Amino acid sequence: MDVRSQLASVFHLDKCLGCHTCSVACKNLWTDRTGAEYMWWNNVETKPGTGFPTLWEDQQRYRGGWEGGNGRLRLKSTSRRRILTNIFHHPHMPTLDEYYEPWTYDYAHLFTAKRGPDQPVARPVSRITGKPIDVESGPNWDDDLGGSPVYAGQDPNLAALTARERAELFAIERMVFFYLPRNCNHCLNPACVAACPSGALYKRGEDGIVLIDQQRCRAWRACVAACPYKKAFYNWHSGKSEKCIYCFPRVENGQAPACFHACVGRIRYTGVLLYDAARIEAAARAPDGGLAEAHRSLILDPSDPAVAEAASRNGVADSTIDAARRSPVYRFVKEWRMALPLHAEFRTLPMVFYVPPMLPVLSTSHDGLVDQTPSGLFSAIDQARVPVKYLARLFGAGDDRPVRYALAKQKAVRWYRRARVVGDVDDAVAECVLTEADSSSEEAEAIYRLTALCTFEERFVVPPAHREEAAELARDPLDQKGGGFGFMAPPRRGL
Amino acid sequence: MPFPLDLLLLVVLPYAAIVVCVVGTIERYRRHSFSVTSLSSQFFENRRHFWGIMPFHLGILAVLAAHVAWFLFPSLVLRWNARPVRLYAAEVALLACGIAALLGFLVVGFRRGADARLQRVTSAWDWCVYALLVAQIALGVAVALRHTWGSSWFAAAVAPYLWSLVRLNPDTTAAATLPLLAKAHVVLAYLLVAIFPFSRLVHVLAVPNPYLWRRPQVVRWPPPSRVRATARQAPADETARQAGHHVGA
Numbered sequence: 001m002d003v004r005s006q007l008a009s010v011f012h013l014d015k016c017l018g019c020h021t022c023s024v025a026c027k028n029l030w031t032d033r034t035g036a037e038y039m040w041w042n043n044v045e046t047k048p049g050t051g052f053p054t055l056w057e058d059q060q061r062y063r064g065g066w067e068g069g070n071g072r073l074r075l076k077s078t079s080r081r082r083i084l085t086n087i088f089h090h091p092h093m094p095t096l097d098e099y100y101e102p103w104t105y106d107y108a109h110l111f112t113a114k115r116g117p118d119q120p121v122a123r124p125v126s127r128i129t130g131k132p133i134d135v136e137s138g139p140n141w142d143d144d145l146g147g148s149p150v151y152a153g154q155d156p157n158l159a160a161l162t163a164r165e166r167a168e169l170f171a172i173e174r175m176v177f178f179y180l181p182r183n184c185n186h187c188l189n190p191a192c193v194a195a196c197p198s199g200a201l202y203k204r205g206e207d208g209i210v211l212i213d214q215q216r217c218r219a220w221r222a223c224v225a226a227c228p229y230k231k232a233f234y235n236w237h238s239g240k241s242e243k244c245i246y247c248f249p250r251v252e253n254g255q256a257p258a259c260f261h262a263c264v265g266r267i268r269y270t271g272v273l274l275y276d277a278a279r280i281e282a283a284a285r286a287p288d289g290g291l292a293e294a295h296r297s298l299i300l301d302p303s304d305p306a307v308a309e310a311a312s313r314n315g316v317a318d319s320t321i322d323a324a325r326r327s328p329v330y331r332f333v334k335e336w337r338m339a340l341p342l343h344a345e346f347r348t349l350p351m352v353f354y355v356p357p358m359l360p361v362l363s364t365s366h367d368g369l370v371d372q373t374p375s376g377l378f379s380a381i382d383q384a385r386v387p388v389k390y391l392a393r394l395f396g397a398g399d400d401r402p403v404r405y406a407l408a409k410q411k412a413v414r415w416y417r418r419a420r421v422v423g424d425v426d427d428a429v430a431e432c433v434l435t436e437a438d439s440s441s442e443e444a445e446a447i448y449r450l451t452a453l454c455t456f457e458e459r460f461v462v463p464p465a466h467r468e469e470a471a472e473l474a475r476d477p478l479d480q481k482g483g484g485f486g487f488m489a490p491p492r493r494g495l
Numbered sequence: 496m497p498f499p500l501d502l503l504l505l506v507v508l509p510y511a512a513i514v515v516c517v518v519g520t521i522e523r524y525r526r527h528s529f530s531v532t533s534l535s536s537q538f539f540e541n542r543r544h545f546w547g548i549m550p551f552h553l554g555i556l557a558v559l560a561a562h563v564a565w566f567l568f569p570s571l572v573l574r575w576n577a578r579p580v581r582l583y584a585a586e587v588a589l590l591a592c593g594i595a596a597l598l599g600f601l602v603v604g605f606r607r608g609a610d611a612r613l614q615r616v617t618s619a620w621d622w623c624v625y626a627l628l629v630a631q632i633a634l635g636v637a638v639a640l641r642h643t644w645g646s647s648w649f650a651a652a653v654a655p656y657l658w659s660l661v662r663l664n665p666d667t668t669a670a671a672t673l674p675l676l677a678k679a680h681v682v683l684a685y686l687l688v689a690i691f692p693f694s695r696l697v698h699v700l701a702v703p704n705p706y707l708w709r710r711p712q713v714v715r716w717p718p719p720s721r722v723r724a725t726a727r728q729a730p731a732d733e734t735a736r737q738a739g740h741h742v743g744a
Contacts, residue, residue, distance in 0.1 A: 083703050083706055083707075087552075087703070088549055088553075093537055093538070093541065094538075095538055095540065096538055096612070128615055129611040193711075193712055194712055196706075196713075197703030197706040198705075199709060201713065202713040202715040203712065203713065203714050204714075205715060205716035205717065206716065206717055215529050218531065218701035219532040219535045219698075220535075220703070221538070236616060237616070239534040239535065491529050492529075492530065494532055495694055
């Protein structure tokens with residue numbers, strides 16, 4: 001057992017309202033720079049939809065992630081041999097057109113336009129060339145376009161549905177969508193790290209944040225191609241790749257990352273998970289059906305004295321172990337098994353987990369009255385307008401059982417609370433539903449509390465970074481003179 | 496050509512170029528490693544990138560490798576060339592590589608010039624370097640066409656001159672008799688060596704060698720703290736060995 005700690009996240013999709021505040025917080029803080037305008041380290045997608053960059057989930061096209069399952073594990077995009085054959089031109093590299101050309105507006109024209117019969121307009125100009133462009137796509141181009149054949153209809157996950165189910169999904173009365181916020185998953189088996197020819201990418205041992213060493217990056221862009229979530233980006237100006245840094249300067253000071261902090265719907269949770277690093281490779285090699293379970297089995301119980309002791313031996317601070325015991329992520333992922341990894345079949349062992357959304361059911365009309373009461377207690381899951389098979393493609397690596405389990409528990413908590421608060425459901429029925437959903441009233445109460453009433457302190461349990469023990473204190477401070485943290489010289493584009 | 500100019504271009508210039516190149520490259524790596532990157536533009540344009548970059552790089556690498564081999568093993572080359580068929584084969588193959596490099600590089604230039612986005616990531620200095628490189632490749636191809644059997648006369652005339660430079664006992668007698676085209680090719684090569692550290696040519700040094708033997712995953716631990724140093728040291732080493740996939744960097 002090789003116990004390490006990881007700052008992991010849970011996104012509660014049932015609460016996401018699709019406001020993009022997370023994306024804007026991140027953009028303002030990190031990617032409002034030349035060369036980074038097109039990057040969205042955090043973005044919110046509409047599902048079904050094509051996402052950002054376009055069709056990122058289609059690995060036939062992008063060759064991201066790992067392939068394996070029968071004992072092998074290899075990157076789809078590169079290898080020791082192919083690193084040499086693809087050294088000058090990478091065949092599976094997204095271009096700016098797969099993202100979008102960033103633009104601004106020529107506002108000055110509103111003031112400088114010659115007097116004429118029409119109102120002057122501010123035309124869109126490219127933020128790369130400075131020339132007027134026709135805007136053809138943008139960061140949320142398919143926002144809310146749930147039923148659109150152009151966007152939602154192209155969603156690669158719809159392959160799980162039959163033609164009839166697809167037709168029903170796109171019938172005008174049934175159109176439906178939900179939101180999927182995405183940032184870097186800070187995976188346990190990151191494809192980006194394994195693909196970097198320069199060894200510039202690394203995972204921080206102490207908290208599992210995956211970073212790109214800007215001094216060592218040589219613009220191979222292998223990380224961009226290898227990341228199946230397309231969350232490594234190439235800065236065309238600096239000639240370096242960049243990605244979400246989990247706001248490590250904030251995290252080290254005990255604050256949640258900016259996107260978490262800004263979240264209006266309070267859907268984001270962050271906390272420590274202790275995991276067994278010795279079994280990472282075995283879990284990533286697990287057969288397709290057992291991926292979600294193998295992934296979850298890596299996570300260790302911080303209350304187990306043996307785990308705590310092994311963690312301590314590995315140098316995990318006591319405060320981190322304590323934070324792991326209070327981690328909301330641990331509860332959602334391991335205790336309640338309600339949060340699932342996105343596209344576990346990419347085999348990167350992502351450390352962002354999603355609570356799948358309860359989707360609206362189809363209402364029926366009786367004599368002019370709209371009836372939305374589902375017939376069975378759990379029927380809402382099967383009657384949802386988006387078939388569970390679709391959610392299983394996203395959150396269960398094709399297996400609908402973990403998704404059904406998570407949805408049933410959410411549903412049971414709702415029945416339970418309805419019995420308690422509204423009182424139109426019999427207590428015995430609520431108890432029965434809870435039992436069927438593998439839950440109890442105590443657990444339901446805890447789930448309800450962490451879902452609905454959660455405070456800042458409950459959502460974000462970030463352990464202190466113990467700067468007081470950091471090696472900088474032992475170093476000559478004059479070594480760092482003129483620097484602060486970060487670059488000793490300004491990060492200028494090379495000749 | 497008067498003798499002092501030969502001395503300047505064939506003796507002083509190469510030594511100066513090498514010194515500037517070595518010192519400049521080390522300084523750039525040491526002080527401005529952030530600036531060492533290929534500054535790839537594939538992100539803006541994919542198709543022409545392939546048709547330009549691939550023939551250029553493969554062609555130029557083959558030709559450069561031949562230059563180095565000719566310089567290192569001149570007598571071997573002369574023996575190989577003793578049979579005309581082999582001489583023709585080497586000559587034709589390398590000429591083809593040179594032409595591929597030239598055509599590919601022209602595509603590269605056209606690509607840069609024709610696309611507004613690519614112009615944004617191309618500086619005036621980039622164009623100067625480009626012009627020098629085009630001139631150098633074109634000169635090389637011209638030499639190969641005008642003064643055939645270069646693979647023999649290179650080994651006989653240029654290699655001894657280069658070796659005399661290496662031995663710090665410069666002897667330009669053979670090199671001074673080279674035709675003007677070939678001399679220009681040599682002098683331009685020295686210029687390119689001199690500007691190497693101050694241009695995007697430094698990307699040549701970013702070969703992915705560690706990738707060929709490192710383990711896939713890289714984990715960096717914080718510098719051991721004084722308080723917990725003793726606790727961490729032993730298990731951290733052990734885990735790096737246990738988890739074959741991972742390595743502590």
